[in-house]
Amino acid sequence: xxxxxxxxxxxxxxxxxxxxALHSLVHRGxxxxxxxxxNGIYIGHRRLSIIDLTxxxxxxxxxxxxxxxxxxxxxxYRELRRxxxxxxxxxxxxxxxxxxxxxxxxxxxxxxxxxxxxGMFALAIYDVAKNSIILARDHVGIKPLYYWHQxxxxxxASELKAIEAYTGKDRLKVDATAVYDFMTYLYIPxxxxxxxxxxxxxxxxxxxxxxxxxxxxxxCYWELEVIYRYDVxxxxxxxxxALHTSVGEQLVSDVPVGFFLSGGVDSSVxxxxxxxxxxxxxxxxxxxxxxxxxxxxxxxxxxxxxxxKHFEKVFSQQIANDTFELLRQLYDEPFGDVSxxxxxxxxxxxxxxxxxxxxxxxxxxxxxxxxxxxDAQRIFSSKLNSKRWLRPxxxxxxxxxxxxxxxxxxxxFEVKTLSDPMERWTAxxxxxxxxxPMKRRWAKKYGIPxxxxxxxxxxxxxxxxxxxxxxxxxxxxxxxxxxxxxTKVDRASMAVAxxxxxxxLSKKMISVAWSIPEEIRYRDGxxxxxxxxxxxxxxxxxxxxxxxxxxGIGRVGKSDRLYDKxxxxxxxxxxxxxxxxxxxxx
Numbered sequence: 284x285x286x287x288x289x290x291x292x293x294x295x296x297x298x299x300x301x302x303x304a305l306h307s308l309v310h311r312g313x314x315x316x317x318x319x320x321x322n323g324i325y326i327g328h329r330r331l332s333i334i335d336l337t338x339x340x341x342x343x344x345x346x347x348x349x350x351x352x353x354x355x356x357x358x359x360y361r362e363l364r365r366x367x368x369x370x371x372x373x374x375x376x377x378x379x380x381x382x383x384x385x386x387x388x389x390x391x392x393x394x395x396x397x398x399x400x401x402g403m404f405a406l407a408i409y410d411v412a413k414n415s416i417i418l419a420r421d422h423v424g425i426k427p428l429y430y431w432h433q434x435x436x437x438x439x440a441s442e443l444k445a446i447e448a449y450t451g452k453d454r455l456k457v458d459a460t461a462v463y464d465f466m467t468y469l470y471i472p473x474x475x476x477x478x479x480x481x482x483x484x485x486x487x488x489x490x491x492x493x494x495x496x497x498x499x500x501x502x503c504y505w506e507l508e509v510i511y512r513y514d515v516x517x518x519x520x521x522x523x524x525a526l527h528t529s530v531g532e533q534l535v536s537d538v539p540v541g542f543f544l545s546g547g548v549d550s551s552v553x554x555x556x557x558x559x560x561x562x563x564x565x566x567x568x569x570x571x572x573x574x575x576x577x578x579x580x581x582x583x584x585x586x587x588x589x590x591x592k593h594f595e596k597v598f599s600q601q602i603a604n605d606t607f608e609l610l611r612q613l614y615d616e617p618f619g620d621v622s623x624x625x626x627x628x629x630x631x632x633x634x635x636x637x638x639x640x641x642x643x644x645x646x647x648x649x650x651x652x653x654x655x656x657x658d659a660q661r662i663f664s665s666k667l668n669s670k671r672w673l674r675p676x677x678x679x680x681x682x683x684x685x686x687x688x689x690x691x692x693x694x695x696f697e698v699k700t701l702s703d704p705m706e707r708w709t710a711x712x713x714x715x716x717x718x719x720p721m722k723r724r725w726a727k728k729y730g731i732p733x734x735x736x737x738x739x740x741x742x743x744x745x746x747x748x749x750x751x752x753x754x755x756x757x758x759x760x761x762x763x764x765x766x767x768x769x770t771k772v773d774r775a776s777m778a779v780a781x782x783x784x785x786x787x788l789s790k791k792m793i794s795v796a797w798s799i800p801e802e803i804r805y806r807d808g809x810x811x812x813x814x815x816x817x818x819x820x821x822x823x824x825x826x827x828x829x830x831x832x833x834x835g836i837g838r839v840g841k842s843d844r845l846y847d848k849x850x851x852x853x854x855x856x857x858x859x860x861x862x863x864x865x866x867x868x869x
Contacts, residue, residue, distance in 0.1 A: 285342070286311030286329040286777075287352040288445045289407055290438035291494060293325035301325045303429045304449035306442055310352070311777045319350055321342045324416065324494070328352040331780050333639060336537050339377035344385045344496070348411035351385040354441050355404030355426045355496065356782070356790060358532040362389060363399060363477060365429065370745040393417055397504045401532075401790045405484075407439055407778050416492040422505040423645075424473070424477050424486030424765030424786050425456035427773055433480045435497035442774070443615035446481055453457040455481065455654040459729035462617065462864055464740070466715045466722050466853040469619030472768045473742040483683060486765050488654040501591055507760060512798040523556075525795040530556040533641055541565040541637035543783075546581025546826050548652065549643025552818050553786055556640065559590035565636055566591040568628040572599045581826045587824060598625045613774040619852045626775040634779040643789035644768055646761045649796035650814040651752055651804055654831055655711040658752035662707045669837070678718045694710050705738035705745065713852070721854055728867050 286422045287466035293301060298320070305318065312329025312831040319326050327341040333356065344351045358379035367373040373386045382404075387396040388408055389693035395401065420428045420639035423775035428441040433445045433454075437852070440446050447455065455478040461471045473483040482489060486570045487505035492498075515521050518583030530553060535538055554566055566586050570579030586593035603624050609665055610618055613627070625685050633640050647653050655662065675702060697718065701707045706716055715722055717737050726735070744761035746754055769785075775784045786792065795806075799813060806812030857865055 284329050285354045286441040286445070287327070287354050287405065287407055288438075288449070289324065289352070289409075289442045290429075290436070290449060291318050291324055291492070292436060293323050295320070298325070300449065301327065303447045303772060304440070305329060307445045307448045309439055310780060313780050315341060317341050319345065321350065321409070322494075324350075326350050326407060326409055327350055331638070332538070333781065333782055334380055335536050337375075340379040340381070342381060343383055344379075345362070346385055347389050349385065349389055349390070350409040350411075351381065351406065353381045353384055353406040354405055354428075355402060355406075355421065356380060356533075356618075356784065357400055357402035357404065358529075358535075359382060359399075359401045361765075362418065364625065373781060376821050386792075393491075394502075394504060395417065397489065403784065405441060405786075414494045416494065418484055418492075418630070419489035419490055419504075420484045420486055420715070422487045422790060423760075423793070425746045425769050425785055425788060427770065428484040429476065429481060430490065430603040431481045431486060432499050437492045437497070437499070437854065443476060443481065447615070457480075457864065457867070459869075460731060461691065462736070462857070463722060463725055463729075463731055463735075463737075464523055465617040466719065466725070466855075467709060467737050468714050468740060468762070468766070468854065469712075471616055471618075472772065473766055481719070497579040507757070507793070507797060509746075509753070509757070509797050511800045513800065515798075518799060518803055518813055521815065522795065522799075522817045525792055526786060527551065527556045528791045529789040530641065532789065533784045533786050534560060536639050539565075539636065540639045540641065541567055541633055542591070543633070543640050543642045544568050544582045544585060544591070545643070546578045546585055546642065546817075546829055547831070548585075549646030549787065550821050551585045551643070552590065552646075552814065552827055553643050554585065554589055554823055555788075555818060558591065564591045566593045567626045567629055567633040567636075567640065568593070568595050569632075570595050570597045571625075572597055579656070581829065583824050584823050590823075594632055594636065596628055598628055601719070602628060609778075610856065613778055614770070617853070617856050617861055618770070619856055620771050621852065623771045623775055628772055629780050630776045630779050631784075634781045634851060638780070639782045640776070641784045641786055642772065643787065644772060644783075644785045645764065646811070646814070647758055648764045649757055649787055649793065650799075650811040652811045652831060653755075653759065654810070655708075656755050656810060657750045658711065658784070659755040661756055662711055663704045663751045665704075665747075668700060669729075671676045671702040674718075679802070682720055703738065705741045708741055709738055709753070709766065712763065715853060719851075721851065741794075750801050766839065774843065837851040 303802050308329045312331045314332045315330045317328050326343050357380040360383040364383045367386050371390045373380055373779055388819045403421045405426040405428035406419050429443050438446055438449055453541040458479045461475045461477055465471050473485050488501055488503050490499055532726045544550050568582035585742040606624050608626055676698045677693050681690055684690045710716055740762055741758055744758050746757050772783050787790045804813050806816055
């Protein structure tokens with residue numbers, strides 16, 4: 284796991300600025316660093332050594348006038364390496380999985396390489412002969428990749444802060460629609476960032492920058508397929524075998540590996556499969572002084588079952604108050620998932636003992652674990668809402684009622700009047716709906732048109748042809764999963780140089796999960812029913828079948844920094860962490 288940065292129009296006289304931007308990512312790669320400059324192209328790398336700890340694994344890697352930097356891990360690199368040796372006679376200089384990408388590109392080309400690779404990665408390739416730069420991101424967006432394109436200038440980085448450091452904030456202009464979108468989704472949706480001309484590369488895509496013309500072209504190389512299988516006679520065994528394989532592939536490392544264990548379904552089954560393949564495993568969890576938010580007892584229960592060496596840290600509102608600024612320091616732009624704070628704490632705990640951890644992320648999106656899925660039939664109903672005519676009156680009551688209690692009731696009732704399924708989905712996900720006063724003020728201030736589609740991102744990935752719960756999963760898989768869940772964990776873990784791997788999100792595991800018919804996936808009407816059944820003989824019933832708790836920060840009191848009497852998280856994030864955005868003039 285590493286940090287990458289690069290740009291065109293590089294000059295020796297200004298190379299310290301390039302180095303400074305690269306070093307803003309030192310937390311992602313504290314072990315060593317390297318760079319190359321060729322034909323005005325600067326390509327830099329900060330290294331966290333995971334596989335092949337020798338100098339042979341250093342980057343940038345170079346062969347046949349092709350330069351490569353990559354952040355991530357390739358799970359099937361051994362079989363690809365063998366194929367390159369057998370078919371093309373490639374002589375490798377290292378045992379690194381990164382070198383497989385370099386020679387894979389040279390012999391297969393970018394399209395075939397990305398088709399063959401299974402892993403988590405963000406890569407940059409400078410091909411001297413083709414006079415082009417290629418950026419590619421893994422199939423589901425586990426690893427981040429940003430790029431800046433303005434006129435003929437081009438730069439890329441693992442995190443937004445490196446681009447800010449390179450260009451200087453005075454050259455970057457805030458995108459008002461991105462801040463508006465943050466209020467809707469609690470994150471700035473891909474490909475947008477806080478700034479105009481700076482983009483997140485979408486999962487499963489690559490971009491090619493033509494150095495001669497300054498043109499950027501983008502291509503999608505991977506798409507999720509929903510094709511149900513009816514030939515599988517034992518889904519429980521099929522799921523266990525697939526997850527066992529995925530976990531095994533992701534245990535490969537030359538440094539210590541551990542496991543996040545919340546005591547929920549997903550992390551528990553990952554830990555169980557790992558316990559069958561390694562000895563002396565270490566697990567890490569975060570407890571809470573608020574017993575209603577404390578999952579510690581369940582984590583300890585599972586840890587005892589799999590005989591792991593278990594480490595636990597207790598979270599509190601005081602810690603949340605003390606670390607609140609991390610939500611800006613780590614994410615560089617408004618980000619509303621406050622569970623990033625306890626995530627940061629468990630990452631720090633794990634880093635004291637290991638360099639790599641496996642997590643249960645992605646299980647909810649694959650097997651249907653989020654509570655709103657139970658309400659998907661109503662949310663995505665195409666029937667006209669009989670209460671929709673009341674909404675204008677409820678909005679007035681909400682905005683002008685003299686008593687707070689009336690305002691609260693009006694807000695709750697307004698959700699029942701929503702007629703757009705995507706707006707109902709937004710409400711279910713905790714975002715601000717169209718009539719929110721804060722959104723309306725922001726839209727008026729920055730001239731965002733009234734016909735702007737607040738829910739464009741959900742609508743982009745909506746599949747009305749799918750049944751309601753699968754439809755909800757499909758939207759989450761393409762939006763919330765990488766923009767919120769994976770982003771949260773990547774920044775929190777890499778802030779302390781901890782690599783996190785996600786066995787549920789290998790290509791093979793995704794293919795298995797999305798081939799399960801919905802009636803089997805939700806066996807007995809239960810969220811994650813088939814996954815729970817698959818492990819009911821191996822993991823304590825109390826851990827598998829408890830009500831989903833969610834990973835949060837517990838009760839927020841009036842004296843806490845996240846407190847807002849209207850429970851408006853975007854407002855708190857913007858007011859307390861990005862006050863310059865609210866005070867800026869259009």
